[in-house]
């Protein structure tokens with residue numbers, strides 16, 4: 001059996017959004033978010049896990065990311081690379097909000113995740129587009145993608 005190169009999950013190729021590798025964008029979002037709040041967990045990316053593949057196979061077009069499937073990981077479908085920067089940043093922040101909400105309030109429903117992001121990171125997550133997905137304004141997404149450019 002061929003030995004696969006060992007790479008950090010954060011740098012695994014997942015595609016690009018606005019000319020920035022999604023994994024690099026996440027790495028910078030994580031650095032930025034952890035500067036805002038000590039409650040932000042250092043989750044590693046887990047690309048195309050079995051659960052997200054199954055959700056998408058069953059036709060869930062809103063299945064892009066989740067947490068609490070694999071401990072210490074944020075699972076991501078490679079299709080996030082087809083979304084706008086505002087949606088990708090919004091999705092990542094929302095997922096980070098789940099464990100923050102749990103630490104704060106011992107509950108982590110969808111609205112709790114967004115409330116935690118608002119309280120701890122100062123970002124209001126909106127829902128936009130044909131899939132009504134998490135979204136942050138272009139100004140914020142632009143700052144993050146610029147930050148992530150090598």
Ligand SMILES: [Zn+2]
Nearest residue numbers: 049051069075
């Ligand atoms: Zn998963």
